[in-house]
Amino acid sequence: MPPIPAIEDLSITxxxxxxxxxxxxxxxxxxxxxxxxxxxxLMGVELMLNAVNLTVLAFSRFxxxxxxxxxxxxxxxVFVVFVLTVAAAEAAVxxxxxxxxxRRRETVDxxxxxxxxx
Amino acid sequence: MILAFxxxxxxxxxxxxxxxxxxxxxxxxAFLVLSFLGxxxxxxxxxxxxxxxxxxxIYAGSISVLMVFAVMLTPLASRNNGSTLxxxxxxxxxxxxxxxxxxxxxxxxxxxxxxxxxxxxxxxxTVAGIGDLLLGRYLLAFxxxxxxxxxxxxxxxxxxxxRRRAGEEA
Numbered sequence: 001m002p003p004i005p006a007i008e009d010l011s012i013t014x015x016x017x018x019x020x021x022x023x024x025x026x027x028x029x030x031x032x033x034x035x036x037x038x039x040x041x042l043m044g045v046e047l048m049l050n051a052v053n054l055t056v057l058a059f060s061r062f063x064x065x066x067x068x069x070x071x072x073x074x075x076x077x078v079f080v081v082f083v084l085t086v087a088a089a090e091a092a093v094x095x096x097x098x099x100x101x102x103r104r105r106e107t108v109d110x111x112x113x114x115x116x117x118x
Numbered sequence: 119m120i121l122a123f124x125x126x127x128x129x130x131x132x133x134x135x136x137x138x139x140x141x142x143x144x145x146x147x148a149f150l151v152l153s154f155l156g157x158x159x160x161x162x163x164x165x166x167x168x169x170x171x172x173x174x175x176i177y178a179g180s181i182s183v184l185m186v187f188a189v190m191l192t193p194l195a196s197r198n199n200g201s202t203l204x205x206x207x208x209x210x211x212x213x214x215x216x217x218x219x220x221x222x223x224x225x226x227x228x229x230x231x232x233x234x235x236x237x238x239x240x241x242x243x244t245v246a247g248i249g250d251l252l253l254g255r256y257l258l259a260f261x262x263x264x265x266x267x268x269x270x271x272x273x274x275x276x277x278x279x280x281r282r283r284a285g286e287e288a
Contacts, residue, residue: 046181054161057164074244077247087176092274095187111202
């Protein structure tokens with residue numbers, strides 16, 4: 001077992017951020033898979049998207065190409081901008097669908113959604 | 119830096135867990151906003167200033183307000199944040215996923231920038247660079263994203279508008 005480093009020697013590495021993002025992603029997965037309410041499922045999906053954004057930004061920041069003095073690799077940031085856009089569009093359409101199903105069935109309980117049963 | 123990372127990650131993970139365990143849907147929504155704010159702080163520790171501010175505006179601001187609207191527009195539906203019977207398999211699957219990600223993250227020798235990578239002295243704003251890339255190399259994707267937003271707007275409006283029958287008074 002390696003010796004436990006002193007607090008001054010401890011530095012935040014890429015692995016810290018990846019582990020944190022994995023944890024948040026797992027919590028989002030549990031929420032998205034197990035919640036009964038459609039809005040709660042959407043909350044889980046948003047948490048998962050957030051965790052992925054954190055991974056992309058961490059890879060961008062800790063990239064070996066990160067130069068001193070400004071010429072940072074910003075492709076990851078641009079990708080996160082697109083993820084934010086798609087997340088906003090997805091939330092708008094998904095919540096509109098939840099409201100639409102509520103008008104027909106007076107519930108947003110996913111167990112009772114069987115509109116497409118033939 | 120270390121203190122900021124651990125405080126913000128604790129805030130994010132704790133409020134994400136509270137989203138799962140909260141009994142009331144609106145309380146879960148409030149904890150979700152807290153988790154988004156913690157995540158925005160983590161983005162700032164990665165010196166992503168533009169993305170951090172956009173996270174506060176888009177996630178903590180507009181998406182959560184949209185969710186509050188969806189809850190308020192379904193007044194007769196249950197406010198209960200309950201789980202289905204799938205919660206045990208979901209926890210097993212997510213636990214396996216998290217341990218896989220953690221194992222890969224720790225076990226891999228990342229070619230990462232070490233040492234003083236996270237010093238604040240060499241920080242410059244990322245906004246100009248992101249703008250250059252969006253309107254330069256990624257111009258086509260930028261335009262497609264704007265078309266996507268327009269269609270999502272139209273789709274949401276068309277989906278939720280009240281349809282009146284032909285004979286009915288307006």
